[in-house]
Amino acid sequence: MSQYQEKVSSFVSHLLSNPGIQNDCPIIAEQTVLNFISTNREKLKENFKSPQFFAGVPASTIFQMIAEDLRRRTIDSVLPDIESMIESIDFTFLSDIYKGKYSPDYYVQIFKKYIKELIINAEARSGFNSSLNIIKSNALERYVGISFARHSPLYFELVRVQRNNLHTEEYVNYLKVLLLLRGSAFIKEELPPLSNSKVNIVNYKNDQRLLEQYLDLRSKKFAKVLPGVTAEIFDMAIKCNLPATHLKPEDASARFLYIMSQRFQNYQDYKKIDRGAETPDKSWFSIMRKNAKYYGFDKRLLEDLFMLAGDNKW
Amino acid sequence: MRKYKLLENFIFLCIILVLVQTFLEDFSVVRSWSVDKRNILIISGFVFDLIFSIEFVVRSIANGVNRKFTDYFVNRRGWVDFLSSFPLLILNSGPSLLVFLAGVNTVSLTGFGIVNALKVVKAIRVTRILRLIRIIKIFGKIHNTESAMAQHHTSVITTISVFSIILTLIMFSVLFVNPYSQIMNDKAEHYKKIADTILETDQDTILTVKENARLHFKNQKDLLRVVYNEEDLIPYNEELASEYHNFEDILVVKHKNFEFHFSLLGIHAKTAFQQLQNFFIIIVLVLAFSFVYTRHFAQSISDVMHIVNKGLRKKEYNLQVKIDERYEDHAVYRIARFYNEAYLPAKIKKVNTKKELSLKDMMNFKG
Numbered sequence: 001m002s003q004y005q006e007k008v009s010s011f012v013s014h015l016l017s018n019p020g021i022q023n024d025c026p027i028i029a030e031q032t033v034l035n036f037i038s039t040n041r042e043k044l045k046e047n048f049k050s051p052q053f054f055a056g057v058p059a060s061t062i063f064q065m066i067a068e069d070l071r072r073r074t075i076d077s078v079l080p081d082i083e084s085m086i087e088s089i090d091f092t093f094l095s096d097i098y099k100g101k102y103s104p105d106y107y108v109q110i111f112k113k114y115i116k117e118l119i120i121n122a123e124a125r126s127g128f129n130s131s132l133n134i135i136k137s138n139a140l141e142r143y144v145g146i147s148f149a150r151h152s153p154l155y156f157e158l159v160r161v162q163r164n165n166l167h168t169e170e171y172v173n174y175l176k177v178l179l180l181l182r183g184s185a186f187i188k189e190e191l192p193p194l195s196n197s198k199v200n201i202v203n204y205k206n207d208q209r210l211l212e213q214y215l216d217l218r219s220k221k222f223a224k225v226l227p228g229v230t231a232e233i234f235d236m237a238i239k240c241n242l243p244a245t246h247l248k249p250e251d252a253s254a255r256f257l258y259i260m261s262q263r264f265q266n267y268q269d270y271k272k273i274d275r276g277a278e279t280p281d282k283s284w285f286s287i288m289r290k291n292a293k294y295y296g297f298d299k300r301l302l303e304d305l306f307m308l309a310g311d312n313k314w
Numbered sequence: 315m316r317k318y319k320l321l322e323n324f325i326f327l328c329i330i331l332v333l334v335q336t337f338l339e340d341f342s343v344v345r346s347w348s349v350d351k352r353n354i355l356i357i358s359g360f361v362f363d364l365i366f367s368i369e370f371v372v373r374s375i376a377n378g379v380n381r382k383f384t385d386y387f388v389n390r391r392g393w394v395d396f397l398s399s400f401p402l403l404i405l406n407s408g409p410s411l412l413v414f415l416a417g418v419n420t421v422s423l424t425g426f427g428i429v430n431a432l433k434v435v436k437a438i439r440v441t442r443i444l445r446l447i448r449i450i451k452i453f454g455k456i457h458n459t460e461s462a463m464a465q466h467h468t469s470v471i472t473t474i475s476v477f478s479i480i481l482t483l484i485m486f487s488v489l490f491v492n493p494y495s496q497i498m499n500d501k502a503e504h505y506k507k508i509a510d511t512i513l514e515t516d517q518d519t520i521l522t523v524k525e526n527a528r529l530h531f532k533n534q535k536d537l538l539r540v541v542y543n544e545e546d547l548i549p550y551n552e553e554l555a556s557e558y559h560n561f562e563d564i565l566v567v568k569h570k571n572f573e574f575h576f577s578l579l580g581i582h583a584k585t586a587f588q589q590l591q592n593f594f595i596i597i598v599l600v601l602a603f604s605f606v607y608t609r610h611f612a613q614s615i616s617d618v619m620h621i622v623n624k625g626l627r628k629k630e631y632n633l634q635v636k637i638d639e640r641y642e643d644h645a646v647y648r649i650a651r652f653y654n655e656a657y658l659p660a661k662i663k664k665v666n667t668k669k670e671l672s673l674k675d676m677m678n679f680k681g
Binding site: 011014018020021032033035036039040043044047052053059268270273274275276277278279280282283284286287288290291308 | 596612613617620621624630632633634635636654655659660662663670671672673676677679680
């Protein structure tokens with residue numbers, strides 16, 4: 001089988017070198033290739049039988065090898081970025097919760113270790129695309145910074161409604177931690193007494209009553225995995241994957257990050273904005289005000305983000 | 315293609331240079347430049363007119379071969395190329411060069427009518443400025459308004475305005491006598507009267523006609539030479555006359571036994587100043603249209619349409635149009651508002667922006 005490993009790898013390289021995706025972020029490129037395989041599965045099975053491809057090897061094995069190769073490449077390419085993202089976070093606010101029991105350096109180490117495991121999960125990995133885009137574009141610093149300075153509705157929701165009295169920089173770090181842990185919601189595990197089979201958030205998205213039980217059990221279990229991270233933080237991180245309709249008023253950080261994650265998932269960096277066009281963020285928030293219900297966004301937060309983007313030409 | 319580009323750049327350079335030449339031709343008269351320098355301008359004017367005439371012929375033939383001559387002449391402003399080439403070559407710079415080459419250095423009073431006719435023709439000289447319209451595209455690039463629509467509208471409105479001004483100037487020169495020509499005639503009449511007076515009073519004074527004439531004419535600044543019975547009463551200051559006066563600048567008036575050579579430089583300077591004013595009015599108008607109007611047009615129409623068009627065609631382009639509230643009831647902005655508030659939200663919901671690979675992309679795998 002090892003003789004095919006090299007051919008699979010070269011086939012994946014060939015697909016990734018396609019001009020349509022070669023400049024994309026590895027996570028998006030991986031998704032595009034997986035979508036391609038899933039859409040054309042039957043035709044690919046036929047093609048793979050030819051000597052040009054993988055004659056004599058079952059197609060299912062080849063699909064598995066391709067997925068494995070893609071995952072390895074994506075992780076190799078994205079992990080260093082995530083690790084530098086972790087290194088850029090000041091964990092003092094977490095350390096302070098435990099009155100210095102855990103040092104900020106400790107958090108850097110356990111988060112690096114945890115993310116290495118988390119990123120193996122395809123859905124969790126996919127979510128890191130928006131998180132990395134948010135970090136790279138300094139979106140949290142910009143929006144939280146200006147909102148806290150102005151005491152705009154976003155500030156009101158994050159600080160007053162959520163009752164989280166962190167300073168601006170601490171809040172930004174808190175939100176970055178939520179972004180890191182957000183993908184945990186997709187890890188499948190048995191959660192007795194709720195379920196004896198392996199489940200994740202997808203199984204409970206449409207049932208409000210069971211969802212609450214799931215969140216409670218899940219966050220408590222996670223808190224044991226990462227000593228020094230409270231169950232409340234895990235709870236909020238998992239909620240970042242849910243639309244506003246599934247959340248309580250005090251889950252302001254989750255509502256905010258749900259919007260930001262969607263904004264930066266297919267983030268397009270417009271090199272040059274056409275004259276007469278609105279700025280990218282303002283355009284996006286403005287369009288989403290109309291689609292808020294459809295996507296489950298908090299309209300009040302969207303309005304505020306739209307104003308902040310417009311006033312600052314973002 | 316590269317040769318064509320080189321040729322276009324050469325023509326653009328000629329347009330710029332011909333405008334400078336047109337300006338200098340009048341400026342040199344206003345500032346009393348020497349004849350040598352002004353002769354260079356006459357030659358250069360002829361060369362430019364020749365170049366543009368050749369260009370017009372070449373373009374006409376090239377378009378004619380493809381049966382597109384009418385389209386070139388009517389729609390692509392071939393008529394501007396024509397008006398700013400052949401009429402100038404035949405009626406203005408050509409005759410000027412011929413007279414210069416023939417070495418004619420004065421114009422007689424009988425020839426003064428022809429000069430006046432040439433003055434009418436000279437008004438056509440302003441049509442050179444029409445060439446400026448052809449470089450509006452360059453202004454567009456400088457001003458980042460590369461929209462073909464904006465450039466087309468600016469060209470149309472500029473052509474109409476500039477052509478209207480030029481037509482009015484030509485009509486004025488045809489229908490009305492130039493006030494400065496009238497001054498010239500009055501001056502000639504004035505000297506004739508003085509001559510008559512001298513001849514009439516000759517009998518009663520102890521001064522001879524020659525002495526009397528010298529007394530009357532020696533302080534006339536524009537009088538270069540006075541001849542009586544083929545004898546110089548006031549001789550030429552050769553140096554002054556030939557350095558600053560060409561054939562157009564000296565008028566010879568014959569009356570009885572007198573011959574007056576007087577300078578038209580002062581009158582020509584006034585006419586040239588007026589032409590400079592016209593020149594700058596048109597230049598400023600073209601610049602104003604190119605910079606102010608094109609910008610306004612781009613901002614309120616073509617930019618808006620460009621963004622809407624891009625958003626309709628490219629699935630990943632989702633930028634909204636900036637609505638200018640001053641014009642929000644205009645049809646263009648009403649379309650833009652619909653695009654912003656209805657089309658884009660629906661597009662984002664319905665259009666799958668994910669990139670896709672095709673089986674064709676896979677098949678060229680070499681293994």
